[in-house]
Amino acid sequence: MSERILEMNSITKTFPGVKALDDVNLDVRKGEIHALIGENGAGKSTLMKVLSGVHPYGTYEGDILFQDNRCEFKNINQSEELGIVIIHQELALIPELSIAENIFLGNEQATKGVINWNKTIIETRALLKKVRLNVDPEEKIKNLGVGQQQLVEIAKALSKKVKLLILDEPTAALNEEDSENLLQLLKEFREQGMTSILISHKLKELLKVSDSITVLRDGQTIRTYRRTEEEVTESMIIKEMVGRDLTELFPDRVYNVKDKVVFEVKDWSAYHPLDVERQILHNVNLHVKEGEIIGIAGLMGAGRTELAMSLFGKSYGKKITGTIIKNGKEVSFKTVDQAIKNGVAYVSENRKEFGLILIDDVKNNLTLANLDRISKHNVLNTSKEVVEAENMKQRMNVKTPSIQQKVVNLSGGNQQKVVLGKWIFTDPDVLILDEPTRGIDVGAKFEIYKIINDLAEKGKSIIMISSELPELVGMCDRIYTLCEGEITGDIAAKDATQETLMTYMTQKGRS
Missing domain, CATH: 3.40.50.300 (P-loop containing nucleotide triphosphate hydrolases)
Incomplete structure (x- = not known):
């Protein structure tokens, strides 16, 4: 040896x-x-x-x-x-x-x-x-x-x-x-x-x-x-x-959860986009309040990403049925653009394929999802774009020599910050995060957690999907468990353990 x-x-x-x-x-x-x-x-x-x-x-x-x-x-x-x-x-x-x-x-x-x-x-x-x-x-x-x-x-x-x-x-x-x-x-x-x-x-x-x-x-x-x-x-x-002690893996949080339900999903069902006889989601019901962080836990194939994408402008699935209620009113998002305009954003689990244009620079990636904010009469205000991108870079603490840097040259953690910043730039009321810390180190995770907590403190409603159960327990107020496309549990984080969550994640029909 x-x-x-x-x-x-x-x-x-x-x-x-x-x-x-x-x-x-x-x-x-x-x-x-x-x-x-x-x-x-x-x-x-x-x-x-x-x-x-x-x-x-x-x-x-x-x-x-x-x-x-x-x-x-x-x-x-x-x-x-x-x-x-x-x-x-x-x-x-x-x-x-x-x-x-x-x-x-x-x-x-x-x-x-x-x-x-x-x-x-x-x-x-x-x-x-x-x-x-x-x-x-x-x-x-x-x-x-x-x-x-x-x-x-x-x-x-x-x-x-x-x-x-x-x-x-x-x-x-x-x-x-x-x-x-x-x-x-x-x-x-x-x-x-x-x-x-x-x-x-x-x-x-x-x-x-x-x-x-x-x-x-x-x-x-x-x-x-x-x-x-x-x-x-x-x-x-x-x-x-x-280079320092991380005595706590999760940052302290200022709780600002209100009683107001911002986003509610009722009886949501969807079928596979290629095999329309195969049902992926079965009558899913969930809600998230103002300033609340809810988690979605499930094993591989449980339907977590499929649920997120189907809610985000029906970007996944066929024969989708069910109701979305936002701020007390029924809404319908038939496209991603409609979802964005109605204050819903989705950070994909696959940042390189669905979240970023790798060959483009940081500036363009940060502003791409909300060009209306930096345009007038469909003409891009490049000076305003630079200012907004610089502000978002600072807010997200993206480590890059310049906003002109190609995203492909950034580390995974900084790429993830750019994706998150891109969707925060749309100023959403509801932010769906699909594996927001996948493939990044503990230091970068801590920074992402602080950003999520800051959004919740400002009244944003967060839906967080993660394969890491300690992450959900450490970050969320409540955790929904998903098994084979069905919600099997709605558990307060203070009552959640990895063993409890895994039990609900592996047994259908518990809720």
């Missing part, structure tokens, strides 16, 4: 206006699970892109030694040839191709240019068996769940004779069961002698499986813990990550 497989010495990487890595050192031992942790923007993903050749030799300073050999990777193919394989947070699979085709894409089992499909299928079956995925190799990727797709990515890595497996936020989009299965798989790989680098914000997971933990902060190496040599706790890691 003590033999080094990887050394990264004095790695410095600069982007225009930003020093992403500043003299970073990383020492990974053979056959261990080495956790890499830090706030969004700390440099974790950048460091791994340097290692894998995504940022080629010559674009950074410092040295990489892999198995005692100095490496100067010009591209990702060169690193993969040595057995260094990275699985990014955004899975790189082609939905319309089969599992077998995806696994061997670019590494085809061919003789004289002719693919041997029989060999491809046999090899795929063997790889799927290694990752404990019992599916047909010819099944299309689009028919698999996110957890299964993650296992396909790992099988693809194994096909490249991987020696060092890098996983960037592998459980960010997985439910608890799929996350546990993946972590168990990594432990099995460790027993077989494989080395893994695991990037994650989920501290409990890291403490469960890691042998070593390296903390980055502001592009610098802060500390490496060797678990066999010292006791490590969550609070120790958090302090190193953020």
